[in-house]
Amino acid sequence: MTRLRKPFRLLTAALLNAWLVATGPALAETSQAPETRHGIAMHGDLKYPAGFGHFDYANPDAPKGGTLKQWALGTFDSFNPHIIKGSPADGIGLLYDSLMEKSDDEPFSEYGLLAETVTLPDHRQWVTFKLREEARFSDGEPVTAEDVIFTFDILRTQGSPFYAAYYADIEKIEALDERTVKFSFSAENNRELPLIVGQVGILPKHYWAGRDFQSPSLDIPVGSGPYRIAGFEAGRSVTFERRPDYWGQHLAIKRGRHNFDTIRYDYYRDATVALEAFKAGEYDFRLETSSKEWATGYTGPAFDDGRIQKQELPNGNPTGMQAFIFNTRRDKFADPQVREALAYAFDFEWTNRNIFYDAYTRTHSFFSNSEMAADRLPDEDELKLLEPLRDQVPPEVFTQVYRAPTTDGSGNVRTQLRKGMRLLQQAGWTFSNNRLVNGETGEPFRFEILLVQKEFERVVAPFIRNLERMGVGVDIRIVDVSQYINRLRSFDFDMVVGSFPQSSSPGNEQRDFWHSELANQPGTRNLIGIRNPAVDRLVDKLIAAPDRHSLVVAARALDRVLQWNHYVIPQYHIATWRIAYWNKFGMPGTRPVYDLGLDTWWALDAARNTADSGESTR
Incomplete structure (x- = not known):
């Protein structure tokens, strides 16, 4: 499994089919009727039952508002992260929703996002997703089965070669009706395929019709996710704003997440300059990868008086x-x-x-x-x-x-x-x-x-x-x-x-x-x-x-x-995340095991404003 919406984290049919010849009859004898459910686990059972309220690592009463400013190294010249050309801007994944959403406190389980339900048999040779009727792109158009089919077709034929390899075992994709899409796979018991199919950010067919998908572009794209691009300075900064009309904000998997009204990425050509800019308050959060900088660079009055917090948090993921x-x-x-x-x-x-x-x-x-x-x-x-x-x-x-x-x-x-x-x-x-x-x-x-x-x-x-x-x-x-x-x-x-x-x-x-x-x-x-x-x-x-x-x-x-x-x-x-941030954020008391959980933080100013207005917060 890899996270496709964070662009930079197979099998041959002949070999696998030979293996399946030996295992197929036994599978057929134990197979059960396809089951419709609210999520899928790679192995074992789902942690969260149907009708759950929110992920344990999210505060459902987290206030909305404020700004999170981050940094990026280098430059960007494209808002299309799916192709081999160009350097895509950081944060583009914020624009797109996928069929399913991964839980960050389970090894590999997903719950319906664009998809209201998912149906699949024990052998997982096919999977059907029923889209939510309320799912909408940022221009108000509904998300349909045709958009799902278009997304996989264009990614596998015109996108980065990664997609053709990663989804090599998709044999057929078909729309059963306007909101139901079925994937059929060329091999049984590739247990991961239904989950990774669910991870792809779905693209709007109506937006891309007539556009050159393979050329880098700074045209602001249409998406279905919680944010849209509010503005940018080519190669230097990009700003995302939370959509007040986001269709999925009341879903259990989204409650307490995506709390900042604005998320901004500023680009730096030099990492040392970027660190000094952080200490000067030019942006809010750093995930440090340099041991030297961590040992010697995170000093100064702002650290001494607590305005900047410095932490090492356990990382439950394989380090690769x-x-x-x-x-x-x-x-x-x-x-x-x-x-x-x-x-x-x-x-x-x-x-x-x-x-x-x-x-x-x-x-x-x-x-x-x-x-x-x-x-x-x-x-x-x-x-x-x-x-x-x-x-x-x-x-x-x-x-x-x-x-x-x-x-x-x-x-x-x-x-x-x-x-x-x-x-x-x-x-x-x-x-x-x-x-x-x-x-x-x-x-x-x-x-x-x-x-x-x-x-x-x-x-x-x-x-x-x-x-x-x-x-x-x-x-x-x-x-x-x-x-x-x-x-x-x-x-x-x-x-x-x-x-x-x-x-x-x-x-x-x-x-x-x-x-x-x-x-x-x-x-x-x-x-x-x-x-x-x-x-x-x-x-x-x-x-x-x-x-x-x-x-x-x-x-x-x-x-x-x-x-x-x-x-x-x-x-x-190193099996920890080394993070530093200006002390102006709140965060849930429970952290996810397999992720940093930055999308569950909130701005303390937003919390104060909410309290002043008489609304309750946790």
Whole structure:
């Protein structure tokens, strides 16, 4: 599962159909009549019953009003986040409602938003959504089944390649009547598909008719969500205003949420300047990702007297994998032994101590901070998945638990570098005149690390120094956000620092990350260029997992195969959100487990104004 309305967090039919031949009869014997309900859970039961009042982590009496000002890095030139071109403005998801709304205190459950009810059978080979009669776009037009069909058609044919991959198993979409739409899927027991279909922001067909969907545009779009664009300054700021006529504001899933009258994003080209602007009161809220800034930058009178609050909040989500990412389409990185060798040059322990103020934990798994991490030898259930792939995966998958190279933190890494050098020599590279060269062609080993944030140079520099001691030449290239996005989309890089985010219920997005079908399709998130049938098979198994236990087993098996192919050099993670905000907000006493819950906050000024008017608040 990934959250589609926050643009930047598969399966082959033949393999899955073969598996279904074996399991199909048993499924047919135990299937029950389709059930109509108010929500869907990935596995198990829904937390909230039909007719519930509000999410537990939202205050239903939260006052409306006030402004939330945030920051963004870089620039923007488009209000269309669904295409491969352009840099979309932050916050665009506020414009659109989806068929279903995710609960942030359950691993993966959704409740009806545009859809009043959802009907599906046990095998989940199809799903039907009945739209709410009152659902309206911001121009007053009703949301219909035709809008749903149009949305999926245009996203899969003209949108980012991600959509075609993510929704590859949608076989047919049909309108049963004006407010009822049915999705049919090509594979049984892809339990996630009905949920991820429900996540897509629905686009108005009447608005996009006659418009060029594939070209970036700053035309203000029509949506059905709680906010609309009130104004913008191209590339510098965008302001959203809460719609007083929002059709869904009284739904249980919306009560106590979307409380600010105005949400504004100001853009900064430099992160350091942005932090200083925050301390000067230019905007209200920061989610900090830099350990150095967190340790040294959040000081001053406003912190001392409490005008700015600084907190670390537990994060219940898997942390995913942040790493140095190899582009294996490059010949020099095609050999897993070479990739493994270069990992010995990254001294996390020294970096953490001297640069990060010991703030981070070393990442070893693609599913860190979760039960899905392969942090022990495969058990019996995992071996059932892995044994048929034994001749396609590294032998260490069965005999060792992967751990990224470690040091004592002293900065003395001669032992580690020697291990790396031996691996490089075994792979056909030799040391000549203080340079690593190809033993056959004499070509020097040299590559470029592409960065978008200048601040990351301090992390990369020690890594490069160690690589140079191994005879490897490395260049750093820093580009602006637009160039960076375009180069990633076209796979025009040797190595980048990037991440593969994970949710508590991974699913179809794994195809976009790892599947062979996406390796050479520009715009997908298979940045590594993985073409591995064993990985494909395990992705298929994960997506088709019939229950939570099967999903965990498949994720662990996938994890260890990715680990031992050395597709990345793992970096680090932190299992908390580091936030700072000006002390002018109220928030519920209960926090959601799987999200920060910023959309449940409210402005204290709004609370005071409400109290003065005689209305009750909590």
